[in-house]
Amino acid sequence: MAEPTKRACVLILGGTGFIGRNLVHYLVQNELVSKVRVVDKVPPLMAWLNANHTASFASPLVEFKQCNLINPGSVDAAFALDDGQFDYVFNLAAETKYGQTEPVYKEGIIRLSHNCSTTAASHKVKLYMEFSTGQMYSSEKTEEEDTKPVTEETKCEPWTQMAKHKLEVERDLENIPDLEYIIVRPAVVYGIGDRNSITPRLTIGAIYKYINEKMKMLWTKDLKMNTVHVDDLCRAIWHLCYHGKRGEIYNIVDKGDTDQGKISRLVSEIFDINFDFVGSLMSNMAKINMQHVVEDINDKHMAPWADACHRDGIASTPLNPFIDQELLYNKHLYLDGSKLELSCTFQF
CATH class of the missing domain: 3.40.50.720 (NAD(P)-binding Rossmann-like Domain)
Structure with missing residues (x-):
């Protein structure tokens, strides 16, 4: 046409x-x-x-x-x-x-x-x-x-x-x-305007910079x-x-x-942090009680994010580091x- x-x-x-x-x-x-x-x-x-x-x-x-x-x-x-x-x-x-x-x-x-x-x-x-x-x-x-x-x-x-x-x-x-x-x-x-795809990972990178820890992720760098x-x-x-x-x-x-490796490398370069993957063995063990693991991950991120926003005088933002369980599957x-x-x- x-x-x-x-x-x-x-x-x-x-x-x-x-x-x-x-x-x-x-x-x-x-x-x-x-x-x-x-x-x-x-x-x-x-x-x-x-x-x-x-x-x-x-x-x-x-x-x-x-x-x-x-x-x-x-x-x-x-x-x-x-x-x-x-x-x-x-x-x-x-x-x-x-x-x-x-x-x-x-x-x-x-x-x-x-x-x-x-x-x-x-x-x-x-x-x-x-x-x-x-x-x-x-x-x-x-x-x-x-x-x-x-x-x-x-x-x-x-x-x-x-x-x-x-x-x-x-x-x-x-x-x-x-x-x-x-x-x-x-x-x-x-x-520009993304809140739910790559941006939560960027937000999490900022959190690990704030708490001065290595960022660790489920599965491997090869997850597409x-x-x-x-x-x-x-x-x-x-x-x-x-x-x-x-x-x-x-x-x-x-x-x-x-893949997950490329995205993680970019996040680490932006925030000057170290990162690693827990691998398939440990991730499959976590999969047995995935809901509990994801709750722990989000709990670990939410408090520092709130602290960082308060420190910088950000009273309201559409961004947050919450990641749903479905997005952490090995798919x-x-x-x-x-x-x-x-x-x-x-x-x-």
């Missing part, structure tokens, strides 16, 4: 979140749209936007609507336009916190996404893009077993509760008549944690709007082949992005 000369009209659901705010900024700064409607429960003034993102949200091209998309009436309001309809709808709205209960995920992921996708089909939008996750594959292979990156066709065995519910959403999309959709499965997304910068993600999904095949799934991942996030690369017929 060739890129038109007319600028697109875009709806971003969950648009004040980490990826959403960066997507708004990308579309506005590159003059790619005639209109962006941002829908979220959290208004921009309460979303900890930085100066650049605040400026983009203040653009006359951007309209914000505060809606709870679990409510079908709110979804109808989000899609309603006085003149015309949206060309592209990006669904970034979902429950993104780890460690929530089954009912929370069913309502905040499955019900919400079904409301949005069926409404998109009824409005006959050109493309509805569902943001899923790369946590769909539960490999625990070690480096000796020649772990290979997984493709979109690899059998799904999601290893977080969030991913399990995202998979249900993916399957639901297949059964919605007249829906033109694409599913994207990003690797670990990092960049593939990444993609949020700016590259935004370029990739805009590319897919015009060049992606409808009804397909695309992994989005960079070429860094990032590789190792994606093959060649399908997206094959669709790249022009230079980003």
Whole structure:
């Protein structure tokens, strides 16, 4: 599909979140749209936007609507336009916190996404893009077993509760008549505005600098944690709007082949601290009582973090070093992005 000369009209659901705010900024700064409607429960003034993102949200091209998309009436309001309809709808709205209960995920992921996708089909939008996750594959292979990156066709065995519910959403999309959709499965997304992927590890690095101790981590340096910068993600999904095949799934991942060792080395260099890994043997012993181990880890980090914030006069911050148990499993996030690369017929 060739890129038109007319600028697109875009709806971003969950648009004040980490990826959403960066997507708004990308579309506005590159003059790619005639209109962006941002829908979220959290208004921009309460979303900890930085100066650049605040400026983009203040653009006359951007309209914000505060809606709870679990409510079908709110979804109808989000899609309603006085003149015309949206060309592209990006669904970034979902429950993104780890460690929530089954009912929370069913309502905040499955019900919400079904409301949005069926409404998109009824409005006959050109493309509805569902943001899923790369946590769909539960490999625990070690480096000796020649772990290979997984493709979109690899059998799904999601290893977080969030991913399990995202998979249900993916399957639901297949059964919605007249829906033109694409599913994207990003690797670990990092960049400006990140709070929950790489940033907690940076925060933990700052804590070990503060308490003057060596930073120790579960498993080994070879645990795959593939990444993609949020700016590259935004370029990739805009590319897919015009060049992606409808009804397909695309992994989005960079070429860094990032693993736990690389991330830990960078954190240690930034904060000038030492680090080490406890290894597979000790980690497997910890796995027997993982909940207790994770509670101890978080308890060790939270008090020094509160002390450091108090020392520097920080009364309120969106950052904290808490890491959920699901993110400490011995699960590789190792994606093959060649399908997206094959669709790249022009230079980003």
